[in-house]
Amino acid sequence: MEPTDRKRPTIYDVAREAGVATSTVSRALTNPGRVNARTRDRVVEVAQQLGYRTNPLAQALPSGRTRTVALLVSDVTNPHFFGIIRGAEQQTRAAGCTLILADTEESPDLEAAHIERLSGSVDGFVIAASRMSDQQIGELTDRHRLTLISRQVTGVPSAIVDHEDGTRQIIEHLASLGHRSVVYAAGPRRSWLAAKRWHAIRAVTRKLGLSATRLGPFPPAVRGGAAAADAALGQGATAVIAHNDLLAIGMLRRFTDREVHVPRDISVVGYDDIFGADFCSPPLTTLAGQFDEAGRLAIDLLLGTRDGTRPPQADNQVVLPSHLVVRGSTGRAPS
Amino acid sequence: MEPTDRKRPTIYDVAREAGVATSTVSRALTNPGRVNARTRDRVVEVAQQLGYRTNPLAQALPSGRTRTVALLVSDVTNPHFFGIIRGAEQQTRAAGCTLILADTEESPDLEAAHIERLSGSVDGFVIAASRMSDQQIGELTDRHRLTLISRQVTGVPSAIVDHEDGTRQIIEHLASLGHRSVVYAAGPRRSWLAAKRWHAIRAVTRKLGLSATRLGPFPPAVRGGAAAADAALGQGATAVIAHNDLLAIGMLRRFTDREVHVPRDISVVGYDDIFGADFCSPPLTTLAGQFDEAGRLAIDLLLGTRDGTRPPQADNQVVLPSHLVVRGSTGRAPS
DNA sequence: CAAAGTTTGGCAACCGCTTGCAGTCGATTT
């Protein structure tokens, strides 16, 4: 006894029962203005009573609209993406659509493969922290609806959390604590964010007369922290900005193991304010942003369902504000 | 200039180009044995060179197989589900299928609604930590393919992490540290796991001659920790077992705020060994299980793609082993 | 009251792929 769906009623059943043509049923259900109110009511009632549910596949085939969108993230287990996933999920649901989740494992090829595979079964893609090149993304945009999170490419809609102003906040915070130089523990070579963050760090430090050094790249995960921490100590750093909170937390652990005291001996700052940043030891000073909002926005941009309350940005590239959350991992520079 | 997919080649294009009927193309591509090797090679070659990609929707419509499965989790932002999501994602991909992710927000109604909505666009459902009643689940099984994670219902395939043996490990650990009584900070009333865990705690404590008290229910999230911690202190507990790590971490924070020292004054144990359990303060003693494996297994069970290496369990209810990870949050009972 | 203009609703052709059925043709059996 295979547990298969029983025969579900189709528009044919509804049409027969209501004494109209299938086209009328179809219109009554999807294009209410096109059919007489009385007929429509009857159709709707019959449909209701038969327990009719429109078959999304059959609907998608001729219309081409699948009411489904795909979200590609570079690592589903990275807490950074939780907010994004949740926001995207909520907004997708709110739009009456369905979310497909795919893990790209930090690989541009896998990103492309997923898009290729899903093309045709989704109306569009949201890519978070894409590892593809600007050119690749540009080419994809010609053939698919596409929006980006934490990445900007000319001509492609996107939602990012402000990294320039955020980095300024970080550096000023460190400068005010007396730090004269900072070390950046960089993320993956492919990472657009890593490049941007380093760029911003350089710009701000220069303006404030601090010096900046880049180390890495390191894998943006807790396991990358040990090497990053050791490298930072090797530099004699007093303050280190990690590419993200995972890396920062990994560094904190390494410092603890090596009996380097944070923040007395060295200050640590992360990006993203992920789950755990507030209860690691010491709690992490980090740049927070509304990533769930970024997820929601990316879906809105993709589906064209943005509410009018938000002023339209040029080129549909939305920049969300960020703010520094100061916790225990930063302190006065050692003298 | 709408960025829409260009006209993709169809089997008609391939058929014309290869000089065969569409049915032959279809068979050559999906049912290789049914067609002559030479013809097949030519079809495949033409398809390849035209860049033909089968349209999954059109394929699913007549066949009924969507090659898509849905994963329902009660809270996408709960790190506990990361492993499950990742495992399910991997295995789905390995089977050449696509994963749809839905958040049920701890609501049985939303679970049912999602299933209703997705029915027809997926081949089956995996429900993690379902909040539905046994009866509801039983009824759904009649109409849909369905497997469960962290939940057992007679006649429904499932993958769970051993809670009975795991709970025994927890209690024995506490007993060996001199604790004579334990408090269980319970999860949601609807949670099957919460009931099972309490049941196991009772059974084991009784056998070892300890006493056990249940408090709660508490929301299984960090924010539930404060109330749980206060309640535990009110009981004069020396050891508390939290429903899950989130709750445990929330309790740890509350104890810190109230200057109750863990583990000197009170020991805390969690379940799941989530991200963060190893770097909270103090690091959390918790019951670990292979949840990614549970995710993979649930997909295998659903799709019938289980490799033969694992001996078949009765009723397809797989129980994965669990093991206690002892960290800093448990210690000798105060005298 | 006829002519012209609106609605309504039915017909039928797809959307791209699967599959039961039947016809073709060379090979094997008797």
Added chain:
DNA sequence: AAATCGACTGCAAGCGGTTGCCAAACTTTG
């Protein structure tokens, strides 16, 4: 050499909706 048999492959009918086009019915207008 005729009959039988398989292996292939093509035909065509769906799968469950959508939608352009057209005719019928109903309104409005002169």
